[in-house]
Amino acid sequence: MSDNDNGRRGFLATGATMAAGLGFVAIAPGIRLIEIAQARPAGEAASSAVRWGMLIDTTKCASGCDACVSACASENGIVEQVEDPAQRSHWIRKIDLKDKQSGREHSLPMMCQHCAEPPCVDVCPTGASMKRADGIVLVDRHICIGCRYCMMACPYKARSFVHEPLTEQNPEVPRGVGCVEACTLCVHRVDRGQLPACVEACPEGALLFGDLGDPNSEISRRIAQEATTQVRADLQLNPGVRYQGI
Amino acid sequence: MKRWAIPLVILTAWFAAAGTACAGDGLPKPNIVIENKDGQCVAPPEEMRRNHMEMLKHQRDLTLREGIRGSKVSLNGCIECHAGKKTGSVIGSDDSFCQTCHAYAAVKLDCWDCHQPKAGYKATGAKPHE
Amino acid sequence: MTTTFLSYRASTPRFWLIAAIGALVSAVGFGAALYMEHHGHVVTGMNNQVVWGIPHVFAIFLIIAASGVLNVASIGSVFGKAAYKKRAPLSGLLSIAMLAGGLFVLMLDLGRADRVMIAATYYNFTSVFAWNVFLYSGMFGIVAVYLWVLMEKRMYAFVKPVGIAAFVWRLILTTGTGSIFGFLVARQAYQSAVLAPMFIIMSFAWGLAVFMVVQRTMYDWNAMTLHPAVRRRMKHLLGVFVAAVFYFVLVYHLTNLYFAKETGFERFILVDGGIFPLLFWGGWFLLGTVLPLALIYLPALAFRGSVLTASLLVIFGAFCQLYVFIIGGEAYPMDIFPGMQASSSFFDGQVATYAPSLPEFLLGIGGLGVAFMITLIGIRVLKFLPEDDLTQLEAAAD
Numbered sequence: 201m202s203d204n205d206n207g208r209r210g211f212l213a214t215g216a217t218m219a220a221g222l223g224f225v226a227i228a229p230g231i232r233l234i235e236i237a238q239a240r241p242a243g244e245a246a247s248s249a250v251r252w253g254m255l256i257d258t259t260k261c262a263s264g265c266d267a268c269v270s271a272c273a274s275e276n277g278i279v280e281q282v283e284d285p286a287q288r289s290h291w292i293r294k295i296d297l298k299d300k301q302s303g304r305e306h307s308l309p310m311m312c313q314h315c316a317e318p319p320c321v322d323v324c325p326t327g328a329s330m331k332r333a334d335g336i337v338l339v340d341r342h343i344c345i346g347c348r349y350c351m352m353a354c355p356y357k358a359r360s361f362v363h364e365p366l367t368e369q370n371p372e373v374p375r376g377v378g379c380v381e382a383c384t385l386c387v388h389r390v391d392r393g394q395l396p397a398c399v400e401a402c403p404e405g406a407l408l409f410g411d412l413g414d415p416n417s418e419i420s421r422r423i424a425q426e427a428t429t430q431v432r433a434d435l436q437l438n439p440g441v442r443y444q445g446i
Numbered sequence: 447m448k449r450w451a452i453p454l455v456i457l458t459a460w461f462a463a464a465g466t467a468c469a470g471d472g473l474p475k476p477n478i479v480i481e482n483k484d485g486q487c488v489a490p491p492e493e494m495r496r497n498h499m500e501m502l503k504h505q506r507d508l509t510l511r512e513g514i515r516g517s518k519v520s521l522n523g524c525i526e527c528h529a530g531k532k533t534g535s536v537i538g539s540d541d542s543f544c545q546t547c548h549a550y551a552a553v554k555l556d557c558w559d560c561h562q563p564k565a566g567y568k569a570t571g572a573k574p575h576e
Numbered sequence: 577m578t579t580t581f582l583s584y585r586a587s588t589p590r591f592w593l594i595a596a597i598g599a600l601v602s603a604v605g606f607g608a609a610l611y612m613e614h615h616g617h618v619v620t621g622m623n624n625q626v627v628w629g630i631p632h633v634f635a636i637f638l639i640i641a642a643s644g645v646l647n648v649a650s651i652g653s654v655f656g657k658a659a660y661k662k663r664a665p666l667s668g669l670l671s672i673a674m675l676a677g678g679l680f681v682l683m684l685d686l687g688r689a690d691r692v693m694i695a696a697t698y699y700n701f702t703s704v705f706a707w708n709v710f711l712y713s714g715m716f717g718i719v720a721v722y723l724w725v726l727m728e729k730r731m732y733a734f735v736k737p738v739g740i741a742a743f744v745w746r747l748i749l750t751t752g753t754g755s756i757f758g759f760l761v762a763r764q765a766y767q768s769a770v771l772a773p774m775f776i777i778m779s780f781a782w783g784l785a786v787f788m789v790v791q792r793t794m795y796d797w798n799a800m801t802l803h804p805a806v807r808r809r810m811k812h813l814l815g816v817f818v819a820a821v822f823y824f825v826l827v828y829h830l831t832n833l834y835f836a837k838e839t840g841f842e843r844f845i846l847v848d849g850g851i852f853p854l855l856f857w858g859g860w861f862l863l864g865t866v867l868p869l870a871l872i873y874l875p876a877l878a879f880r881g882s883v884l885t886a887s888l889l890v891i892f893g894a895f896c897q898l899y900v901f902i903i904g905g906e907a908y909p910m911d912i913f914p915g916m917q918a919s920s921s922f923f924d925g926q927v928a929t930y931a932p933s934l935p936e937f938l939l940g941i942g943g944l945g946v947a948f949m950i951t952l953i954g955i956r957v958l959k960f961l962p963e964d965d966l967t968q969l970e971a972a973a974d
Contacts, residue, residue, distance in 0.1 A: 242516025296918070340510055342506055345688050348687070355912065357922065365616055377559060392515070
């Protein structure tokens with residue numbers, strides 16, 4: 201498709217300008233050119249034609265491996281040492297599952313599912329919990345008052361409350377005390393055409409990132425052809441993260 | 447009403463005393479030094495002084511809520527030019543760029559609870575909780 | 577001035593002592609909130625599993641009881657019962673005081689308590705919380721007007737319509753408070769339509785219990801005794817409300833037990849959840865329901881102060897019930913993968929532990945202090961002692 205080619209060429213150009221403009225000199229190491237991830241030109245808003253999503257193949261996910269969790273932590277600056285483990289932030293975590301009847305065991309990463317109908321957005325009193333046009337669910341910390349109602353409402357336990365003042369933030373990933381936070385789908389990377397850190401880090405390639413709004417994307421094609429699961433499908437939240445092999 | 451009189455007198459006296467203390471040279475004037483002056487700011491100083499908060503507020507909503515990137519107004523852009531050499535940051539000492547004025551104007555700085563105030567800061571990349 | 581402020585004049589030194597204690601408790605609560613604000617919630621026992629803790633138990637008790645305490649006024653103005661009409665101003669004052677106390681705790685517990693202005697200026701109307709911000713502020717306004725028409729003779733003609741407005745408003749308000757939990761689909765303990773009416777009936781019982789404690793205290797200060805007929809009527813009403821709460825709690829748990837997916841949660845709350853079954857059976861059921869009902873309805877158990885004791889027990893039971901409901905409901909692990917056993921570094925599949933720390937506890941108590949102080953100041957500067965007895969007392973004093 202010529203459109204696609206243009207898009208790609210456009211990505212290269214704008215990616216380079218943006219990188220230069222933002223002061224990132226090295227374009228090579230972090231940035232991978234993948235057909236599904238395209239940088240938006242500067243000044244352009246996220247489009248509702250796109251819906252970012254993820255397909256996680258749990259059959260490839262090893263129980264002891266937490267490469268995605270570590271990658272998330274270093275990318276997003278989640279490095280604080282909170283004494284009480286129950287007060288630490290978990291943007292992504294590995295869950296080990298065992299079927300109560302059959303005893304079958306497997307493992308999977310769990311994070312914000314970026315629902316199309318997010319309960320956290322519904323319950324937020326100020327509108328700080330929000331869904332971007334391209335389906336990424338975020339917390340607007342500028343107006344988050346730290347009431348934690350969204351944490352009560354989220355069926356995936358995907359959100360964390362920052363219990364301590366922070367100083368080690370990644371400049372591109374602001375986060376701070378008294379606000380609620382969760383996986384951003386690495387929105388700062390996605391916006392410049394990179395993959396989320398967890399997707400890039402998975403040694404087994406178990407995580408596929410892409411545009412659910414584009415029927416020709418790899419993720420859409422696989423979801424159309426293979427059996428996939430929405431976690432807590434009974435709640436009809438239409439999560440952007442799908443699983444295989446649960 | 448007699449019973450309100452005493453607290454009223456005390457309050458008035460206190461404010462008067464506070465006023466006298468502030469009127470002189472007791473409070474240090476902001477000391478603005480731009481150490482990394484390598485180019486032009488996004489707007490003339492006069493406009494920045496008056497409107498930087500509106501510019502940042504406008505931009506924050508565009509960037510976060512609509513996903514508009516790469517605009518000329520950017521908080522990280524501010525830091526790159528205005529971080530002081532002493533702390534490497536726009537806050538942290540009385541002559542840090544943001545702090546010096548905000549202390550003088552007694553306006554709370556809310557940005558740096560969440561945003562990284564240091565220039566060129568790289569996250570440590572350490573694994574958490576170990 | 578000719579107005580008689582009998583409610584405090586009889587014991588001025590004691591009044592100041594009590595006022596000082598109330599002020600101190602409120603100040604300590606505020607100080608605790610500043611401490612939490614400065615250090616972050618790391619100094620509390622709340623965490624990413626139990627996100628609402630002891631402060632919310634206090635706050636929700638105060639807000640629910642604030643709505644219910646107005647029942648006394650409603651029975652007077654809306655339903656025209658004379659004995660209750662005389663008590664309407666005190667009932668209105670307590671309502672405002674407890675609402676303020678509850679919001680004091682709720683607001684100061686926020687992660688960003690400094691952003692109260694944002695809570696007041698940014699609204700998301702799909703949020704039950706946002707509705708409640710309106711319901712709470714509206715409640716202040718309506719009850720203030722209600723107090724005015726009750727206490728200003730020239731406005732008394734409007735007491736019925738305003739009384740009806742307040743009555744309807746607080747039913748909506750408590751429905752809103754119940755719906756904070758009722759609309760939460762994620763957790764087993766909540767997501768139930770029965771919570772809204774249950775919260776309303778809880779408000780009736782708890783509010784009346786608080787009213788009776790305050791009324792009794794005010795009468796004691798003035799060395800007066802409540803007329804036996806009034807006391808009998810009010811205590812029987814309390815009995816009916818306590819029994820009704822029991823009925824709703826029963827229905828709530830029975831419906832849960834009916835669904836196989838909820839039996840694990842019910843087992844946790846009612847049988848093997850440690851502190852939660854203890855508080856449920858020992859605190860709420862035995863001390864907070866059975867014993868007060870016995871004190872109210874069994875003549876053999878009556879003694880001087882038995883109604884006061886029953887009221888205090890109902891309040892104690894309310895705290896136990898809220899602790900089980902709020903913290904027990906959060907502590908039980910969410911069933912994200914039904915039919916599977918989950919484990920993770922983030923405590924999936926595990927019962928969460930929660931140990932309230934001193935600051936959060938002091939913040940909660942501070943809310944009681946604020947409610948107490950507003951009541952105390954109110955009864956000192958205005959005439960809130962039920963009037964039938966005031967004339968009685970004046971006659972005795974002459």
